[in-house]
Amino acid sequence: MHLCRRDFTAYADVCxxxxxxxxLRWTTLNEANVFVLGGHxxxxxxxxRCSxxxxxxxxxxxxxxxxxxxxxLLAHAAVARLYKKKYQDKQQGFIGINLLNNWFLPLTNTTEDKIAVQRANDMYLGWFMHPLVYGDYPSSIKKNAGSRLPAFTNRQSKRVKGSFDFIGLNFYCTMYVKDHPSCL
Structure with a gap:
């Protein structure tokens, strides 16, 4: 296990x-998608860190x-696995993760803007939710990120998939999306 994931899991174990x-309800991370985009x-x-x-x-x-x-995602899965294996039966609690979810609407009624809304949903929510539910990243992210996107091993995929009892969604606003092909 990666050193940071091991440290995070050890910290969670103490908690x-x-x-x-x-x-009763444990959240491994709050708005993880926000601190990734904001911090990296x-x-x-x-x-x-940025360029x-x-x-x-x-x-x-x-x-x-x-x-x-x-x-x-791997750190969340490791902590959720620890909780479910060692504590959940005794404590009768639940474990999940919180994500930011904006509601995206197309700026215009064009097909391009509607497709851009799906890409925005994939990047803000699907980037995390798709692996948590299906064990892999959305195809649109795989296509756009290419080799920059790490791949899950079979074991990692199985651990991430379903590693939650609940998903918390923090919702603050609605945003309009316009297709901008050069940003892919």
């Missing part, structure tokens, strides 16, 4: 052991968000 008699793409949140056109001194916005999501 489950010490607070499990008082906590735009560079406005820690660890502030041009954003104002960061280090990082690669074209690869690091994909690696971060991949490791976050």
């Amino acid at each position: 489950f052991r010490e607070f499990g008699d008082r906590v 793409d735009l560079g406005v949140l820690p660890p502030r 041009l056109p954003f104002n960061c001194s280090k990082g690669n916005s074209s690869t690091e968000p994909y690696m971060a999501v991949h490791n976050i």
Whole structure:
């Protein structure tokens, strides 16, 4: 297991052991998709890693968000597996993850804008939800990211798939989407 995932799981183990008699619903991460995009793409949140056109001194916005999501999903799955195996029967709790979900609408009624809405949904929510439900990334992300997107091994896919009792969705606003093919 990757060192950071092992550390995160060890931290969760302490939390489950010490607070499990008082906590019924555990969330491994809150708005994980926000801190990936904000921290590894735009560079406005820690660890502030990004690349041009954003104002960061280090990082690669074209690869690091994909690696971060991949490791976050594996870390979430490891913690969920620990909880289900070691604590859930005794504590009778639930474990999940929270994601930000914006509601996207096409700016115009064109086919291109409607397809762009699907890409936006895949990037904001599907990037996490699809692996959690199906064990792999959405085909649109695989197509657009290509070799920059890490692949799940069969074992990883099985561990990520279904590694939740609930999914929390934080919803704040609706956004309009316009197709911009050069941004793919």
